[in-house]
Amino acid sequence: MENQGILRIGIVGSGNVATHLAKAISLSKHHLIQVLSRNIDHAKRLTNNTNAEAIDKPKLLKSELDILILALKDEVLHSNLISQFPRDTIICHTSGSVSMQPFIGFPKHGIFYPLQTFSKQKEVDFNEIPICLEANSEAVLQKIHSLASSISKHVYEINSQQRKSLHLAAVFACNFTNLMYNISEKLSRESGLDFEILRPLIKETAAKVQEHLPAEVQTGPAVRNDNLILNKHLKLLENHKDYQDIYRILTNEIKTTNEEL
Amino acid sequence: MENQGILRIGIVGSGNVATHLAKAISLSKHHLIQVLSRNIDHAKRLTNNTNAEAIDKPKLLKSELDILILALKDEVLHSNLISQFPRDTIICHTSGSVSMQPFIGFPKHGIFYPLQTFSKQKEVDFNEIPICLEANSEAVLQKIHSLASSISKHVYEINSQQRKSLHLAAVFACNFTNLMYNISEKLSRESGLDFEILRPLIKETAAKVQEHLPAEVQTGPAVRNDNLILNKHLKLLENHKDYQDIYRILTNEIKTTNEEL
Numbered sequence: 001m002e003n004q005g006i007l008r009i010g011i012v013g014s015g016n017v018a019t020h021l022a023k024a025i026s027l028s029k030h031h032l033i034q035v036l037s038r039n040i041d042h043a044k045r046l047t048n049n050t051n052a053e054a055i056d057k058p059k060l061l062k063s064e065l066d067i068l069i070l071a072l073k074d075e076v077l078h079s080n081l082i083s084q085f086p087r088d089t090i091i092c093h094t095s096g097s098v099s100m101q102p103f104i105g106f107p108k109h110g111i112f113y114p115l116q117t118f119s120k121q122k123e124v125d126f127n128e129i130p131i132c133l134e135a136n137s138e139a140v141l142q143k144i145h146s147l148a149s150s151i152s153k154h155v156y157e158i159n160s161q162q163r164k165s166l167h168l169a170a171v172f173a174c175n176f177t178n179l180m181y182n183i184s185e186k187l188s189r190e191s192g193l194d195f196e197i198l199r200p201l202i203k204e205t206a207a208k209v210q211e212h213l214p215a216e217v218q219t220g221p222a223v224r225n226d227n228l229i230l231n232k233h234l235k236l237l238e239n240h241k242d243y244q245d246i247y248r249i250l251t252n253e254i255k256t257t258n259e260e261l
Numbered sequence: 262m263e264n265q266g267i268l269r270i271g272i273v274g275s276g277n278v279a280t281h282l283a284k285a286i287s288l289s290k291h292h293l294i295q296v297l298s299r300n301i302d303h304a305k306r307l308t309n310n311t312n313a314e315a316i317d318k319p320k321l322l323k324s325e326l327d328i329l330i331l332a333l334k335d336e337v338l339h340s341n342l343i344s345q346f347p348r349d350t351i352i353c354h355t356s357g358s359v360s361m362q363p364f365i366g367f368p369k370h371g372i373f374y375p376l377q378t379f380s381k382q383k384e385v386d387f388n389e390i391p392i393c394l395e396a397n398s399e400a401v402l403q404k405i406h407s408l409a410s411s412i413s414k415h416v417y418e419i420n421s422q423q424r425k426s427l428h429l430a431a432v433f434a435c436n437f438t439n440l441m442y443n444i445s446e447k448l449s450r451e452s453g454l455d456f457e458i459l460r461p462l463i464k465e466t467a468a469k470v471q472e473h474l475p476a477e478v479q480t481g482p483a484v485r486n487d488n489l490i491l492n493k494h495l496k497l498l499e500n501h502k503d504y505q506d507i508y509r510i511l512t513n514e515i516k517t518t519n520e521e522l
Contacts, residue, residue, distance in 0.1 A: 180441065
């Protein structure tokens with residue numbers, strides 16, 4: 001019997017996604033019932049300050065759970081572990097790059113993919129994190145949508161193909177962007193400058209595209225076709241052949257993109 | 262005669278840097294006296310709502326100015342225009358990549374380089390913008406430091422060699438980062454997804470390195486050495502040979518950097 005739309009949630013995993021998700025759900029109107037991890041101490045870390053129970057075996061999962069969220073590494077989703085979970089609960093995973101295929105054999109299943117970069121050290125406001133949903137039926141979609149919208153303002157329904165493209169886009173927007181930060185940090189450090197000096201620029205560059213499209217706010221020597229500076233920069237990178245290659249290929253891409261506009 | 266350390270400032274130029282600088286100085290304890298632009302209407306746009314005078318010829322510059330800031334394109338700094346400016350005023354430029362060489366012949370000169378990406382459409386809080394200073398004498402440095410610290414909390418003294426490296430680092434941290442955003446926007450658009458969905462991720466990626474070093478917070482399939490996903494992504498990019506090349510080179514760089522740690 002449902003209690004006025006209150007859902008009973010179980011989480012499997014104890015990594016970054018599981019940690020932040022457990023916290024957000026425990027603060028929502030829904031009930032976090034159990035957290036499962038092979039390492040009971042890890043599970044306890046997540047249930048700390050909540051009413052949820054920490055468990056370390058799939059067979060301890062309660063039959064009353066409405067939704068079981070697997071916040072696990074991709075390879076684990078393809079492993080035998082999956083077969084040990086109950087069939088009568090809605091089962092979801094949080095991966096950007098795995099389809100619903102591991103859930104064939106589960107009558108009610110879906111995807112609950114939060115698009116964000118999580119670290120254990122840093123708090124996040126889950127309310128601002130886009131959650132991308134997919135489900136094998138309208139009834140399942142309604143349930144996981146109810147959960148998603150209780151912890152985030154931004155809920156999207158996207159299919160597996162779109163999710164894969166989104167995950168790829170996120171590699172550029174997040175992982176490769178962080179590499180650019182890392183290179184800039186090394187270059188400034190080598191000149192005896194503190195990374196602190198670059199932080200406001202990084203913040204503003206991200207702030208600009210919150211309101212504009214990136215193509216509208218591209219700046220720098222490449223988009224100005226300022227070959228004098230471009231050549232000076234390549235020369236400065238003479239002792240970093242790898243950065244030189246990266247500088248060249250990204251500069252060419254900016255030039256080409258700009259010509260197409 | 263100085264009025265309790267109040268400096269009288271002139272600005273040459275009417276682009277993004279000149280615009281934001283004029284505004285910040287007019288709100289500071291110092292006095293913005295004149296704005297010079299070849300196009301008088303452009304100069305007037307900057308003096309609007311200030312007590313400053315708009316002028317369109319170097320010979321109209323007042324002899325009482327303490328500091329004249331040239332917020333001009335690099336190529337103009339190397340042009341004959343420079344010879345038309347008064348010799349008894351401190352003269353500075355705002356470029357990240359030009360040395361003090363154009364000011365040989367000016368007894369008091371320096372650099373006033375704000376490290377930020379400016380757009381006319383978007384307001385900036387100058388107080389948060391690092392200003393990098395260099396001067397040909399201690400007396401000049403003191404004057405431009407007084408001006409810089411009246412409009413920003415972050416004032417650095419760096420030499421020309423450091424400034425060139427910083428400008429190069431900024432290309433990675435800002436211009437190339439924006440290219441990454443642009444590619445992610447295109448990839449999401451091609452899948453029928455709104456860029457809106459990626460914006461919180463971009464914001465958080467920049468927020469993370471405000472407190473941590475980029476190397477500490479690198480995430481994604483490359484740093485995990487997740488070749489299954491890396492190959493899937495390369496396959497997804499089959500119709501974008503240029504993005505495929507960029508994906509490959511940046512992935513290799515992340516892998517190499519990670520091995521060095």
